[in-house]
Amino acid sequence: MFGYIRIYEPELKMKDFRRYKAYYCGLCQELKKKYGAMGQMTLTYDMTFVLIFLHSLYESPNIQEEHRCKVHPVKRQKMLLNEMTGYCADMNILMSYYHLKDDWEDDRKKKSLIGTKLLQSKKEKLSHIYERQSRVFEKELKELSALERESSADIDRTAGCFGRMMGEMLAVREDVWAETLRRMGFYLGKFIYIMDAYEDLKEDQRAGRYNPLKQLSEKEDYEERMRDILCMMMGECSAEFEKLPCLLDIDILRNILYDGVWNRYRSIQEKEKETDRREDEKNNDEKSI
Template sequence: MFGYVTVCEPELKMKDFRKYRSYYCGLCQELKEKYGFSGQMTLTYDMTFAIILLTSLYETETKTEQRRCKVHPVKKQTMRRNEITEYTADMNLLLAYYHLEDDWADEKKPAALAGKGVLRKKADRIIRKYPRQSRVIKKALRGIRKCEKENCMDLDRVSGYFGRMMAELFVYKKDVWEKTLRRIGFFLGKFIYLMDAYDDLEEDRKKHCYNPFIRICEEEDFEERIRGILCMMIAECSAEFEKLPCLLDVDILRNILYDGVWNRYRLIQMKKQEGKEQDHVKESV
Protein backbone atom coordinates (compact mmCIF):
# COMPACT_ATOMS: atom_id res chain seq x y z
CA MET A 1 0.00 0.00 0.00
CA PHE A 2 3.04 2.26 0.15
CA GLY A 3 5.26 3.74 -2.54
CA TYR A 4 3.05 6.62 -3.70
CA VAL A 5 4.77 9.49 -1.87
CA THR A 6 7.84 10.04 -4.04
CA VAL A 7 9.56 12.89 -5.86
CA CYS A 8 8.88 13.90 -9.43
CA GLU A 9 12.46 13.57 -10.60
CA PRO A 10 12.22 15.57 -13.89
CA GLU A 11 10.93 18.62 -11.98
CA LEU A 12 13.60 18.48 -9.26
CA LYS A 13 17.03 20.09 -9.39
CA MET A 14 19.82 17.53 -9.52
CA LYS A 15 21.32 18.70 -6.21
CA ASP A 16 17.92 18.28 -4.53
CA PHE A 17 17.40 14.84 -6.06
CA ARG A 18 20.81 13.72 -4.80
CA LYS A 19 19.92 14.99 -1.34
CA TYR A 20 16.58 13.18 -1.45
CA ARG A 21 18.36 9.97 -2.40
CA SER A 22 20.82 10.45 0.47
CA TYR A 23 17.94 10.51 2.99
CA TYR A 24 16.49 7.39 1.37
CA CYS A 25 19.87 5.62 1.46
CA GLY A 26 20.32 6.75 5.07
CA LEU A 27 17.02 5.10 6.01
CA CYS A 28 18.07 1.92 4.20
CA GLN A 29 21.38 1.85 6.10
CA GLU A 30 19.59 2.50 9.41
CA LEU A 31 17.24 -0.42 8.79
CA LYS A 32 20.18 -2.64 7.91
CA GLU A 33 22.18 -1.78 11.02
CA LYS A 34 19.24 -2.04 13.42
CA TYR A 35 17.27 -4.89 11.89
CA GLY A 36 19.42 -6.62 9.29
CA PHE A 37 18.36 -7.70 5.82
CA SER A 38 14.76 -8.33 6.92
CA GLY A 39 14.57 -4.73 8.06
CA GLN A 40 15.88 -3.44 4.76
CA MET A 41 13.13 -5.34 2.96
CA THR A 42 10.53 -3.06 4.62
CA LEU A 43 12.03 0.11 3.12
CA THR A 44 9.53 2.55 1.54
CA TYR A 45 9.78 5.94 -0.17
CA ASP A 46 6.85 7.24 1.90
CA MET A 47 8.91 7.16 5.08
CA THR A 48 11.62 9.19 3.35
CA PHE A 49 9.12 12.04 3.04
CA ALA A 50 8.48 11.82 6.80
CA ILE A 51 12.22 12.03 7.51
CA ILE A 52 12.72 15.10 5.35
CA LEU A 53 9.62 16.83 6.74
CA LEU A 54 10.44 16.22 10.41
CA THR A 55 14.14 17.00 9.90
CA SER A 56 13.22 20.31 8.29
CA LEU A 57 10.67 21.21 10.96
CA TYR A 58 12.87 20.42 13.95
CA GLU A 59 16.13 21.44 12.24
CA THR A 60 17.65 18.18 13.44
CA GLU A 61 21.43 17.81 13.32
CA THR A 62 22.22 15.39 10.50
CA LYS A 63 25.36 13.38 9.84
CA THR A 64 26.50 12.64 6.29
CA GLU A 65 28.60 9.63 5.36
CA GLN A 66 29.80 7.78 2.26
CA ARG A 67 29.20 4.01 2.08
CA ARG A 68 29.01 1.19 -0.40
CA CYS A 69 26.08 -1.22 -0.31
CA LYS A 70 24.90 -4.37 -2.09
CA VAL A 71 22.84 -2.33 -4.53
CA HIS A 72 25.77 0.02 -5.27
CA PRO A 73 28.92 -2.06 -4.60
CA VAL A 74 31.28 0.00 -6.80
CA LYS A 75 30.50 3.63 -6.03
CA LYS A 76 30.02 4.92 -2.50
CA GLN A 77 26.62 6.47 -1.82
CA THR A 78 25.94 9.58 0.26
CA MET A 79 23.81 8.77 3.30
CA ARG A 80 22.17 11.26 5.64
CA ARG A 81 21.03 10.11 9.07
CA ASN A 82 19.81 11.63 12.31
CA GLU A 83 17.48 10.84 15.23
CA ILE A 84 14.47 11.21 12.91
CA THR A 85 15.93 8.50 10.68
CA GLU A 86 16.10 6.17 13.68
CA TYR A 87 12.48 6.92 14.62
CA THR A 88 11.29 6.45 11.05
CA ALA A 89 13.15 3.15 10.70
CA ASP A 90 11.30 1.89 13.78
CA MET A 91 7.95 3.02 12.36
CA ASN A 92 8.79 1.49 8.99
CA LEU A 93 9.42 -1.92 10.53
CA LEU A 94 6.40 -1.67 12.84
CA LEU A 95 4.11 -0.98 9.88
CA ALA A 96 5.53 -3.96 8.02
CA TYR A 97 5.06 -6.23 11.05
CA TYR A 98 1.44 -5.27 11.65
CA HIS A 99 0.70 -5.57 7.95
CA LEU A 100 2.01 -9.15 7.99
CA GLU A 101 0.06 -9.87 11.16
CA ASP A 102 -3.05 -8.51 9.47
CA ASP A 103 -2.48 -10.66 6.36
CA TRP A 104 -2.09 -13.77 8.48
CA ALA A 105 -5.19 -13.07 10.56
CA ASP A 106 -7.26 -12.25 7.49
CA GLU A 107 -6.09 -14.64 4.77
CA LYS A 108 -3.80 -17.12 6.55
CA LYS A 109 -1.02 -16.51 4.04
CA PRO A 110 2.00 -18.75 4.82
CA ALA A 111 4.39 -16.00 3.67
CA ALA A 112 2.79 -13.58 6.13
CA LEU A 113 3.23 -16.04 8.99
CA ALA A 114 6.87 -16.58 8.07
CA GLY A 115 7.56 -12.85 7.73
CA LYS A 116 5.79 -12.13 10.99
CA GLY A 117 7.96 -14.70 12.74
CA VAL A 118 11.14 -13.11 11.40
CA LEU A 119 10.16 -9.62 12.56
CA ARG A 120 8.41 -10.50 15.85
CA LYS A 121 11.29 -9.91 18.29
CA LYS A 122 12.32 -6.72 16.52
CA ALA A 123 8.74 -5.45 16.51
CA ASP A 124 8.25 -6.29 20.20
CA ARG A 125 11.09 -3.93 21.11
CA ILE A 126 9.55 -1.14 19.05
CA ILE A 127 6.10 -1.74 20.56
CA ARG A 128 7.53 -1.31 24.06
CA LYS A 129 9.38 1.83 22.99
CA TYR A 130 6.46 3.43 21.13
CA PRO A 131 3.20 2.20 22.71
CA ARG A 132 1.17 5.18 21.44
CA GLN A 133 1.99 4.62 17.78
CA SER A 134 1.78 0.85 18.11
CA ARG A 135 -1.68 0.97 19.63
CA VAL A 136 -3.07 3.24 16.90
CA ILE A 137 -1.51 1.26 14.02
CA LYS A 138 -2.95 -2.00 15.32
CA LYS A 139 -6.40 -0.47 15.87
CA ALA A 140 -6.42 1.18 12.43
CA LEU A 141 -5.51 -2.01 10.59
CA ARG A 142 -8.17 -3.86 12.54
CA GLY A 143 -10.69 -1.24 11.42
CA ILE A 144 -9.66 -1.62 7.78
CA ARG A 145 -9.99 -5.40 8.05
CA LYS A 146 -13.48 -4.99 9.49
CA CYS A 147 -14.45 -2.73 6.57
CA GLU A 148 -13.21 -5.34 4.13
CA LYS A 149 -15.24 -8.10 5.81
CA GLU A 150 -18.35 -5.88 5.76
CA ASN A 151 -17.67 -4.95 2.12
CA CYS A 152 -17.86 -1.31 3.22
CA MET A 153 -18.18 1.19 0.36
CA ASP A 154 -17.91 4.27 2.61
CA LEU A 155 -14.72 5.87 1.26
CA ASP A 156 -14.39 8.31 4.14
CA ARG A 157 -14.70 5.59 6.77
CA VAL A 158 -12.26 3.07 5.34
CA SER A 159 -9.63 5.61 4.23
CA GLY A 160 -10.03 7.38 7.58
CA TYR A 161 -8.56 4.39 9.40
CA PHE A 162 -5.41 4.57 7.30
CA GLY A 163 -5.36 8.34 7.74
CA ARG A 164 -5.44 8.07 11.53
CA MET A 165 -2.62 5.56 11.41
CA MET A 166 -0.41 7.88 9.37
CA ALA A 167 -1.39 10.84 11.54
CA GLU A 168 0.03 9.07 14.58
CA LEU A 169 3.29 8.25 12.83
CA PHE A 170 3.88 11.89 11.86
CA VAL A 171 3.68 13.00 15.49
CA TYR A 172 7.32 12.53 16.42
CA LYS A 173 6.69 14.30 19.73
CA LYS A 174 3.76 16.04 21.34
CA ASP A 175 4.37 19.78 21.02
CA VAL A 176 2.99 22.91 19.38
CA TRP A 177 3.21 21.26 15.93
CA GLU A 178 1.28 18.13 16.87
CA LYS A 179 -2.11 19.22 15.48
CA THR A 180 -0.68 20.31 12.13
CA LEU A 181 1.47 17.19 11.75
CA ARG A 182 -1.53 15.01 12.55
CA ARG A 183 -3.58 16.66 9.83
CA ILE A 184 -0.75 16.30 7.30
CA GLY A 185 -0.46 12.60 8.12
CA PHE A 186 -4.22 12.11 8.18
CA PHE A 187 -4.95 13.52 4.73
CA LEU A 188 -1.80 12.02 3.22
CA GLY A 189 -2.82 8.64 4.65
CA LYS A 190 -6.31 8.90 3.15
CA PHE A 191 -4.73 9.83 -0.20
CA ILE A 192 -2.40 6.81 -0.07
CA TYR A 193 -5.23 4.41 0.74
CA LEU A 194 -7.54 5.74 -1.98
CA MET A 195 -4.77 5.90 -4.58
CA ASP A 196 -3.85 2.29 -3.79
CA ALA A 197 -7.50 1.23 -4.13
CA TYR A 198 -7.74 3.05 -7.47
CA ASP A 199 -4.48 1.47 -8.61
CA ASP A 200 -5.73 -2.03 -7.73
CA LEU A 201 -9.29 -1.59 -9.00
CA GLU A 202 -9.08 -3.55 -12.25
CA GLU A 203 -7.22 -6.46 -10.68
CA ASP A 204 -9.61 -6.53 -7.71
CA ARG A 205 -12.60 -6.63 -10.07
CA LYS A 206 -11.15 -9.57 -11.97
CA LYS A 207 -10.36 -11.50 -8.79
CA HIS A 208 -13.58 -10.44 -7.04
CA CYS A 209 -11.61 -8.92 -4.19
CA TYR A 210 -12.69 -6.11 -1.90
CA ASN A 211 -12.27 -2.58 -3.21
CA PRO A 212 -14.21 0.48 -1.96
CA PHE A 213 -14.60 1.76 -5.55
CA ILE A 214 -16.37 -1.35 -6.88
CA ARG A 215 -19.86 0.07 -6.46
CA ILE A 216 -19.21 3.36 -8.28
CA CYS A 217 -16.57 2.39 -10.84
CA GLU A 218 -19.12 1.90 -13.64
CA GLU A 219 -20.68 5.32 -13.17
CA GLU A 220 -20.16 7.82 -15.97
CA ASP A 221 -18.42 10.45 -13.85
CA PHE A 222 -16.25 7.96 -11.91
CA GLU A 223 -12.87 9.19 -13.16
CA GLU A 224 -13.79 12.80 -12.51
CA ARG A 225 -15.00 11.98 -8.99
CA ILE A 226 -11.86 10.03 -8.14
CA ARG A 227 -9.56 12.80 -9.27
CA GLY A 228 -11.63 15.29 -7.30
CA ILE A 229 -11.40 13.23 -4.12
CA LEU A 230 -7.65 12.70 -4.48
CA CYS A 231 -7.10 16.40 -5.21
CA MET A 232 -9.09 17.30 -2.10
CA MET A 233 -6.94 15.04 0.11
CA ILE A 234 -3.65 16.48 -1.18
CA ALA A 235 -4.98 20.05 -1.07
CA GLU A 236 -5.82 19.65 2.63
CA CYS A 237 -2.45 18.00 3.29
CA SER A 238 -0.53 20.73 1.44
CA ALA A 239 -2.45 23.53 3.16
CA GLU A 240 -1.42 22.12 6.54
CA PHE A 241 2.17 21.71 5.38
CA GLU A 242 2.38 25.40 4.42
CA LYS A 243 1.57 26.32 8.03
CA LEU A 244 4.88 24.82 9.17
CA PRO A 245 8.05 26.97 9.35
CA CYS A 246 9.98 24.57 7.11
CA LEU A 247 12.89 26.16 5.25
CA LEU A 248 15.40 23.32 4.92
CA ASP A 249 14.70 21.17 1.84
CA VAL A 250 11.36 22.91 1.28
CA ASP A 251 11.76 22.55 -2.51
CA ILE A 252 12.00 18.77 -2.14
CA LEU A 253 8.96 18.66 0.13
CA ARG A 254 6.88 20.79 -2.23
CA ASN A 255 7.99 18.72 -5.20
CA ILE A 256 6.66 15.62 -3.45
CA LEU A 257 3.36 17.13 -2.30
CA TYR A 258 2.50 19.10 -5.42
CA ASP A 259 3.84 16.76 -8.09
CA GLY A 260 5.49 13.52 -6.95
CA VAL A 261 2.39 12.07 -5.29
CA TRP A 262 0.73 12.07 -8.73
CA ASN A 263 3.40 9.89 -10.39
CA ARG A 264 1.37 6.72 -10.09
CA TYR A 265 -1.89 8.41 -11.07
CA ARG A 266 -0.30 9.68 -14.29
CA LEU A 267 1.01 6.19 -15.04
CA ILE A 268 -2.47 4.69 -14.52
CA GLN A 269 -3.99 7.25 -16.88
CA MET A 270 -1.30 6.55 -19.47
CA LYS A 271 -2.02 2.81 -19.37
CA LYS A 272 -5.75 3.44 -19.68
CA GLN A 273 -5.19 5.65 -22.71
CA GLU A 274 -2.96 3.04 -24.32
CA GLY A 275 -5.67 0.43 -23.70
CA LYS A 276 -8.29 2.63 -25.36
CA GLU A 277 -6.05 3.19 -28.38
CA GLN A 278 -5.41 -0.54 -28.72
CA ASP A 279 -9.15 -1.25 -28.53
CA HIS A 280 -9.76 1.39 -31.19
CA VAL A 281 -7.18 -0.21 -33.50
CA LYS A 282 -8.78 -3.65 -33.01
CA GLU A 283 -12.21 -2.23 -33.82
CA SER A 284 -10.84 -0.55 -36.96
CA VAL A 285 -9.29 -3.80 -38.16
Protein backbone atom coordinates in the same frame (compact mmCIF):
# COMPACT_ATOMS: atom_id res chain seq x y z
CA MET B 1 2.91 2.16 3.00
CA PHE B 2 2.78 1.73 -0.73
CA GLY B 3 5.37 3.89 -2.52
CA TYR B 4 3.08 6.70 -3.65
CA ILE B 5 4.85 9.55 -1.84
CA ARG B 6 7.95 10.10 -3.92
CA ILE B 7 9.76 12.76 -5.92
CA TYR B 8 8.95 13.89 -9.45
CA GLU B 9 12.49 13.68 -10.77
CA PRO B 10 12.15 15.76 -13.99
CA GLU B 11 11.27 18.87 -11.95
CA LEU B 12 13.88 18.41 -9.22
CA LYS B 13 17.26 20.17 -9.33
CA MET B 14 20.25 17.84 -9.46
CA LYS B 15 21.59 19.05 -6.09
CA ASP B 16 18.20 18.31 -4.49
CA PHE B 17 18.02 14.91 -6.18
CA ARG B 18 21.44 14.00 -4.76
CA ARG B 19 20.33 15.17 -1.33
CA TYR B 20 17.09 13.16 -1.56
CA LYS B 21 19.09 10.08 -2.55
CA ALA B 22 21.43 10.64 0.42
CA TYR B 23 18.46 10.62 2.83
CA TYR B 24 17.09 7.48 1.14
CA CYS B 25 20.46 5.71 1.41
CA GLY B 26 20.87 6.91 4.99
CA LEU B 27 17.52 5.39 5.95
CA CYS B 28 18.49 2.17 4.19
CA GLN B 29 21.77 2.08 6.14
CA GLU B 30 19.91 2.64 9.42
CA LEU B 31 17.51 -0.20 8.63
CA LYS B 32 20.47 -2.46 7.91
CA LYS B 33 22.22 -1.48 11.14
CA LYS B 34 19.15 -1.99 13.32
CA TYR B 35 17.29 -4.79 11.54
CA GLY B 36 19.63 -6.42 9.03
CA ALA B 37 18.86 -7.30 5.42
CA MET B 38 15.20 -7.93 6.25
CA GLY B 39 14.92 -4.36 7.47
CA GLN B 40 16.41 -3.02 4.25
CA MET B 41 13.81 -4.90 2.24
CA THR B 42 11.04 -2.89 3.93
CA LEU B 43 12.46 0.50 2.81
CA THR B 44 9.87 2.77 1.16
CA TYR B 45 9.89 6.12 -0.62
CA ASP B 46 6.99 7.16 1.61
CA MET B 47 9.12 6.87 4.73
CA THR B 48 11.93 8.79 3.05
CA PHE B 49 9.49 11.69 2.69
CA VAL B 50 8.56 11.39 6.37
CA LEU B 51 12.24 11.49 7.28
CA ILE B 52 13.00 14.61 5.22
CA PHE B 53 9.81 16.31 6.43
CA LEU B 54 10.40 15.69 10.16
CA HIS B 55 14.06 16.66 9.80
CA SER B 56 12.98 19.92 8.14
CA LEU B 57 10.42 20.70 10.84
CA TYR B 58 12.63 19.95 13.84
CA GLU B 59 15.90 21.03 12.19
CA SER B 60 17.96 18.21 13.68
CA PRO B 61 21.60 18.36 12.50
CA ASN B 62 22.63 15.96 9.74
CA ILE B 63 25.60 13.63 9.88
CA GLN B 64 27.09 12.69 6.51
CA GLU B 65 28.56 9.23 6.02
CA GLU B 66 29.76 7.21 3.06
CA HIS B 67 29.25 3.46 2.68
CA ARG B 68 29.28 0.76 0.05
CA CYS B 69 26.28 -1.55 -0.26
CA LYS B 70 25.10 -4.54 -2.26
CA VAL B 71 23.37 -2.27 -4.78
CA HIS B 72 26.46 -0.05 -5.11
CA PRO B 73 29.42 -2.32 -4.23
CA VAL B 74 32.11 -0.30 -6.03
CA LYS B 75 31.50 3.35 -5.23
CA ARG B 76 30.79 4.63 -1.74
CA GLN B 77 27.38 6.32 -1.48
CA LYS B 78 26.79 9.56 0.41
CA MET B 79 24.28 9.14 3.23
CA LEU B 80 22.57 11.70 5.44
CA LEU B 81 21.46 10.67 8.93
CA ASN B 82 19.92 12.61 11.80
CA GLU B 83 17.87 12.03 14.97
CA MET B 84 14.74 11.31 12.90
CA THR B 85 16.42 8.54 10.88
CA GLY B 86 16.15 6.02 13.72
CA TYR B 87 12.51 6.91 14.38
CA CYS B 88 11.62 6.52 10.70
CA ALA B 89 13.45 3.19 10.51
CA ASP B 90 11.40 1.96 13.48
CA MET B 91 8.14 3.23 11.98
CA ASN B 92 9.06 1.61 8.67
CA ILE B 93 9.33 -1.76 10.41
CA LEU B 94 6.03 -1.31 12.28
CA MET B 95 4.11 -0.24 9.17
CA SER B 96 5.67 -3.03 7.12
CA TYR B 97 4.62 -5.60 9.71
CA TYR B 98 1.01 -4.44 9.64
CA HIS B 99 1.01 -4.23 5.84
CA LEU B 100 2.30 -7.82 5.55
CA LYS B 101 -0.21 -8.98 8.15
CA ASP B 102 -3.03 -7.37 6.18
CA ASP B 103 -1.82 -9.02 2.95
CA TRP B 104 -1.80 -12.42 4.65
CA GLU B 105 -5.30 -11.99 6.08
CA ASP B 106 -6.70 -10.71 2.77
CA ASP B 107 -4.95 -12.86 0.16
CA ARG B 108 -3.21 -15.63 2.12
CA LYS B 109 0.10 -14.81 0.45
CA LYS B 110 2.75 -17.13 1.89
CA LYS B 111 5.53 -14.56 1.53
CA SER B 112 3.44 -12.15 3.62
CA LEU B 113 3.04 -14.77 6.35
CA ILE B 114 6.79 -15.40 6.33
CA GLY B 115 7.38 -11.64 6.51
CA THR B 116 5.13 -11.22 9.55
CA LYS B 117 6.88 -14.10 11.32
CA LEU B 118 10.28 -12.55 10.65
CA LEU B 119 9.17 -9.14 11.90
CA GLN B 120 7.04 -10.36 14.83
CA SER B 121 9.66 -10.02 17.56
CA LYS B 122 10.78 -6.63 16.25
CA LYS B 123 7.19 -5.41 16.17
CA GLU B 124 6.61 -6.51 19.78
CA LYS B 125 9.73 -4.68 20.95
CA LEU B 126 8.80 -1.51 19.06
CA SER B 127 5.25 -1.64 20.43
CA HIS B 128 6.67 -1.18 23.93
CA ILE B 129 8.92 1.70 22.84
CA TYR B 130 6.18 3.51 20.88
CA GLU B 131 3.11 2.67 22.94
CA ARG B 132 1.05 5.65 21.73
CA GLN B 133 1.60 5.00 18.03
CA SER B 134 1.19 1.24 18.39
CA ARG B 135 -2.07 1.64 20.30
CA VAL B 136 -3.53 3.77 17.49
CA PHE B 137 -2.20 1.41 14.80
CA GLU B 138 -3.85 -1.60 16.45
CA LYS B 139 -7.15 0.24 17.02
CA GLU B 140 -7.42 1.58 13.47
CA LEU B 141 -6.41 -1.69 11.82
CA LYS B 142 -9.03 -3.52 13.86
CA GLU B 143 -11.64 -1.01 12.68
CA LEU B 144 -10.43 -1.28 9.08
CA SER B 145 -10.61 -5.09 9.18
CA ALA B 146 -14.20 -4.89 10.45
CA LEU B 147 -15.16 -2.53 7.63
CA GLU B 148 -13.53 -4.79 5.06
CA ARG B 149 -15.41 -7.83 6.41
CA GLU B 150 -18.62 -5.85 5.99
CA SER B 151 -17.57 -5.00 2.40
CA SER B 152 -18.03 -1.34 3.31
CA ALA B 153 -18.34 1.07 0.38
CA ASP B 154 -17.78 4.04 2.68
CA ILE B 155 -14.39 5.16 1.37
CA ASP B 156 -14.26 8.02 3.87
CA ARG B 157 -14.41 5.62 6.82
CA THR B 158 -12.02 3.02 5.43
CA ALA B 159 -9.45 5.57 4.28
CA GLY B 160 -9.88 7.43 7.57
CA CYS B 161 -8.46 4.45 9.45
CA PHE B 162 -5.21 4.61 7.54
CA GLY B 163 -5.27 8.39 7.77
CA ARG B 164 -5.32 8.31 11.57
CA MET B 165 -2.44 5.82 11.55
CA MET B 166 -0.39 8.11 9.35
CA GLY B 167 -1.30 11.12 11.47
CA GLU B 168 -0.14 9.42 14.66
CA MET B 169 3.10 8.44 13.02
CA LEU B 170 3.86 12.02 11.93
CA ALA B 171 3.13 13.28 15.45
CA VAL B 172 6.53 12.17 16.68
CA ARG B 173 6.21 14.36 19.80
CA GLU B 174 3.32 15.77 21.81
CA ASP B 175 4.25 19.37 21.20
CA VAL B 176 2.92 22.56 19.61
CA TRP B 177 3.02 20.96 16.13
CA ALA B 178 1.35 17.65 17.04
CA GLU B 179 -2.23 18.45 16.02
CA THR B 180 -1.19 20.02 12.72
CA LEU B 181 0.96 16.96 12.04
CA ARG B 182 -1.96 14.67 12.82
CA ARG B 183 -4.22 16.57 10.41
CA MET B 184 -1.59 16.59 7.69
CA GLY B 185 -0.91 12.88 8.16
CA PHE B 186 -4.65 12.14 8.21
CA TYR B 187 -5.18 13.51 4.71
CA LEU B 188 -1.91 12.10 3.41
CA GLY B 189 -2.84 8.66 4.74
CA LYS B 190 -6.29 8.86 3.16
CA PHE B 191 -4.68 9.78 -0.16
CA ILE B 192 -2.36 6.74 0.05
CA TYR B 193 -5.20 4.37 0.92
CA ILE B 194 -7.50 5.68 -1.83
CA MET B 195 -4.71 5.64 -4.43
CA ASP B 196 -3.94 2.04 -3.52
CA ALA B 197 -7.61 1.08 -3.88
CA TYR B 198 -7.84 2.99 -7.18
CA GLU B 199 -4.77 1.26 -8.60
CA ASP B 200 -5.90 -2.23 -7.48
CA LEU B 201 -9.56 -1.92 -8.47
CA LYS B 202 -9.55 -3.91 -11.73
CA GLU B 203 -7.34 -6.66 -10.33
CA ASP B 204 -9.54 -6.90 -7.23
CA GLN B 205 -12.66 -7.11 -9.40
CA ARG B 206 -11.16 -9.94 -11.47
CA ALA B 207 -10.08 -11.81 -8.33
CA GLY B 208 -13.34 -11.18 -6.47
CA ARG B 209 -11.53 -9.36 -3.67
CA TYR B 210 -12.84 -6.54 -1.52
CA ASN B 211 -12.24 -3.01 -2.76
CA PRO B 212 -14.02 0.02 -1.24
CA LEU B 213 -14.32 1.66 -4.68
CA LYS B 214 -16.36 -1.10 -6.36
CA GLN B 215 -19.73 0.64 -6.03
CA LEU B 216 -18.36 4.05 -6.90
CA SER B 217 -16.69 2.64 -10.03
CA GLU B 218 -20.13 1.82 -11.44
CA LYS B 219 -20.95 5.52 -11.70
CA GLU B 220 -20.56 7.18 -15.10
CA ASP B 221 -18.48 9.99 -13.63
CA TYR B 222 -16.24 7.64 -11.62
CA GLU B 223 -12.94 8.94 -13.00
CA GLU B 224 -13.93 12.55 -12.44
CA ARG B 225 -15.01 11.78 -8.88
CA MET B 226 -11.78 9.98 -8.14
CA ARG B 227 -9.70 12.86 -9.43
CA ASP B 228 -11.70 15.28 -7.28
CA ILE B 229 -11.36 13.10 -4.16
CA LEU B 230 -7.62 12.65 -4.58
CA CYS B 231 -7.10 16.36 -5.27
CA MET B 232 -9.14 17.20 -2.16
CA MET B 233 -7.03 14.92 0.03
CA MET B 234 -3.74 16.39 -1.19
CA GLY B 235 -5.14 19.92 -1.05
CA GLU B 236 -6.02 19.50 2.64
CA CYS B 237 -2.68 17.80 3.34
CA SER B 238 -0.71 20.57 1.65
CA ALA B 239 -2.69 23.28 3.45
CA GLU B 240 -1.66 21.77 6.79
CA PHE B 241 1.93 21.41 5.59
CA GLU B 242 2.14 25.10 4.69
CA LYS B 243 1.20 26.03 8.28
CA LEU B 244 4.46 24.50 9.50
CA PRO B 245 7.80 26.38 9.59
CA CYS B 246 9.63 24.02 7.25
CA LEU B 247 12.59 25.66 5.50
CA LEU B 248 15.21 22.93 5.18
CA ASP B 249 14.86 20.94 1.94
CA ILE B 250 11.65 22.84 1.16
CA ASP B 251 12.06 22.39 -2.61
CA ILE B 252 12.24 18.61 -2.19
CA LEU B 253 9.19 18.54 0.07
CA ARG B 254 7.10 20.70 -2.26
CA ASN B 255 8.22 18.69 -5.27
CA ILE B 256 6.85 15.58 -3.56
CA LEU B 257 3.60 17.05 -2.21
CA TYR B 258 2.63 19.06 -5.28
CA ASP B 259 3.89 16.81 -8.05
CA GLY B 260 5.55 13.55 -7.04
CA VAL B 261 2.47 12.13 -5.32
CA TRP B 262 0.79 12.07 -8.75
CA ASN B 263 3.42 9.83 -10.40
CA ARG B 264 1.42 6.64 -10.04
CA TYR B 265 -1.87 8.36 -10.94
CA ARG B 266 -0.34 9.61 -14.20
CA SER B 267 1.05 6.15 -14.87
CA ILE B 268 -2.37 4.56 -14.36
CA GLN B 269 -3.96 7.06 -16.74
CA GLU B 270 -1.32 6.41 -19.40
CA LYS B 271 -1.84 2.65 -19.13
CA GLU B 272 -5.60 3.12 -19.47
CA LYS B 273 -5.14 5.23 -22.60
CA GLU B 274 -2.78 2.65 -24.08
CA THR B 275 -5.26 -0.15 -23.31
CA ASP B 276 -8.10 1.83 -24.91
CA ARG B 277 -5.94 2.56 -27.97
CA ARG B 278 -5.11 -1.12 -28.44
CA GLU B 279 -8.74 -2.07 -27.98
CA ASP B 280 -9.80 0.45 -30.64
CA GLU B 281 -7.14 -0.87 -33.04
CA LYS B 282 -8.31 -4.42 -32.44
CA ASN B 283 -11.95 -3.48 -33.08
CA ASN B 284 -11.01 -1.58 -36.26
CA ASP B 285 -9.01 -4.57 -37.52
CA GLU B 286 -11.96 -6.90 -36.91
CA LYS B 287 -14.31 -4.53 -38.76
CA SER B 288 -11.99 -4.29 -41.76
CA ILE B 289 -11.80 -8.09 -41.96
